[in-house]
Amino acid sequence: GENVEQHPSTLSVQEGDSAVIKCTYSDSASNYFPWYKQELGKRPQLIIDIRSNVGEKKDQRIAVTLNKTAKHFSLHITETQPEDSAVYFCAASRRPRGNNRLAFGKGNQVVVIP
């Protein structure tokens, strides 16, 4: 099955700086890659996703890049703010064929220092 690795496990950045989280995946057939943000005690919220037919997607301060050849994708947060502090999970799956499952990374704790 799919194996998703996420690095680093913890990332501290100064407010205003950029944060980058990288994930690698093992299944070359995976073609959907979402990122979720989870604040303490709350639900994971989808913040951005990318499909394998594009290499980059941006939404305001958040962007995701995908390298299919190297089988890795990254989350970029620019101009970080204290409210960006949370755990970020990457995931990978195939397009729906029955019960496609999301394989999650272990999560990355991002701390934005004011």
Added chain:
Amino acid sequence: GAVVSQHPSWVICKSGTSVKIECRSLDFQATTMFWYRQFPKQSLMLMATSNEGSKATYEQGVEKDKFLINHASLTLSTLTVTSAHPEDSSFYICSARDRDREYQETQYFGPGTRLLVL
């Protein structure tokens, strides 16, 4: 849109009792829902996939007689933790896929249910 609710948000029960958790898609129809378990500071562990009108598919190592799943309608799935024990204490989160969206891979999560078994 794509709102998922869970009930209850937290529950404390005695060892040996059964606890039912509901997961509802409020503004969309979900043919597939997923149940996850999350321990503190850890990732989401998929327990089972719930399909409307059919039996759930359980992940390896998850006891189907322990964690009963019923997906009775396109907007409701329930997870029943039977004969709960302290080791079942955890944060249980459901997610749902919107069958009518162009891209159906996206999963929308409920707020979670925190279970404490004494």
